Amino acid sequence: MQFSPTNGDFTFVSSxxxxxxxxxxxxxxxxxxxxxxxxxxxxxxxxxRQRGYGWLLEVEEDDTEESKPLLExxxxxxxxxxxxIRCVLMPMPSLGYNRQVVRDNPDxxxxxxxxxxxxxxxxxxxxxxxxxxxxxxxxGSLTIFLLARVxxxxxxxxxxxxxxxxxxxxxxxxxxxxLVIGGFEVVSTIAKLCGVFWAAYSAASLLVGDELKxxxxxxxxxxxxxxxxxxxxYTGV
Numbered sequence: 001m002q003f004s005p006t007n008g009d010f011t012f013v014s015s016x017x018x019x020x021x022x023x024x025x026x027x028x029x030x031x032x033x034x035x036x037x038x039x040x041x042x043x044x045x046x047x048x049r050q051r052g053y054g055w056l057l058e059v060e061e062d063d064t065e066e067s068k069p070l071l072e073x074x075x076x077x078x079x080x081x082x083x084x085i086r087c088v089l090m091p092m093p094s095l096g097y098n099r100q101v102v103r104d105n106p107d108x109x110x111x112x113x114x115x116x117x118x119x120x121x122x123x124x125x126x127x128x129x130x131x132x133x134x135x136x137x138x139x140g141s142l143t144i145f146l147l148a149r150v151x152x153x154x155x156x157x158x159x160x161x162x163x164x165x166x167x168x169x170x171x172x173x174x175x176x177x178x179l180v181i182g183g184f185e186v187v188s189t190i191a192k193l194c195g196v197f198w199a200a201y202s203a204a205s206l207l208v209g210d211e212l213k214x215x216x217x218x219x220x221x222x223x224x225x226x227x228x229x230x231x232x233x234y235t236g237v
Contacts, residue, residue: 074109081110088166089173091202102166103206106158111137111165118168121175122234129233136233137165140226147222148207151215155207163206164226170198171231178235196231200224 071078084107087099115137119130138161145160174195181187204220212219 075107076109077107080105080107081113084110084166085114085169088169088202091198091205099206103155103159103163106156106162108158108162111162114168114172115165118172118230118234121172133230133233136226136229137161137168140164140229144207144219144222144226148212148219151212151218153207153209153212153219155209160207163203164223167199167203167206167227168230170195170202171227171234174198175234192231192235196224196227199227199230203227 084102087097087102090097115134119133122129122133141161141164145157148155174191177191178188181191200223204223208216208219
């Protein structure tokens with residue numbers, strides 16, 4: 001038995017005469033009018049946009065990135081600096097330190113801190129040497145760099161600057177000792193020589209590579225003179 005629908009959308013079939021029931025529903029599309037596509041700007045906004053000053057109304061999106069720590073922003077790695085200090089103070093290969101990291105991974109803040117520390121202990125009665133020591137560090141490193149490049153060395157100015165700066169540490173170590181033994185001229189002279197050779201050896205062993213095997217004295221000698229001059233700025237002699 002079949003019932004004819006009144007609206008033409010449904011078809012009813014008796015369950016006794018058909019095995020399956022089927023039907024379709026059609027509905028008209030519904031559209032909502034939410035108003036015009038754009039909202040009119042206020043007069044001031046429209047005025048600025050028409051004259052090409054719309055960029056004044058732009059708002060920057062908030063930076064969702066978390067703020068980094070200050071040391072990370074300044075690229076300061078305290079562990080790396082501490083390791084390089086140990087490499088310079090203990091230059092013997094038998095100790096097992098990877099001393100090449102001082103040259104191959106140069107940084108600026110560590111050497112600058114060492115140079116400033118050396119300047120601080122040198123200002124006793126001669127404050128003017130602080131800026132002079134920093135100047136000698138920069139231009140002395142530049143001289144060593146140019147000489148190394150002329151001789152065929154493969155180093156950058158940043159590497160030389162870092163190595164020369166870190167290698168001032170032996171002079172800082174002997175500075176308190178010189179205050180104690182200053183009255184003993186012979187002992188004081190020996191301590192000064194040890195400090196200078198210690199600093200020069202730390203720097204030269206890092207800067208003089210295999211490519212300068214036959215020209216090592218040409219680079220070691222100016223490095224030695226540089227640290228002798230650094231010491232003279234401290235002692236005033």
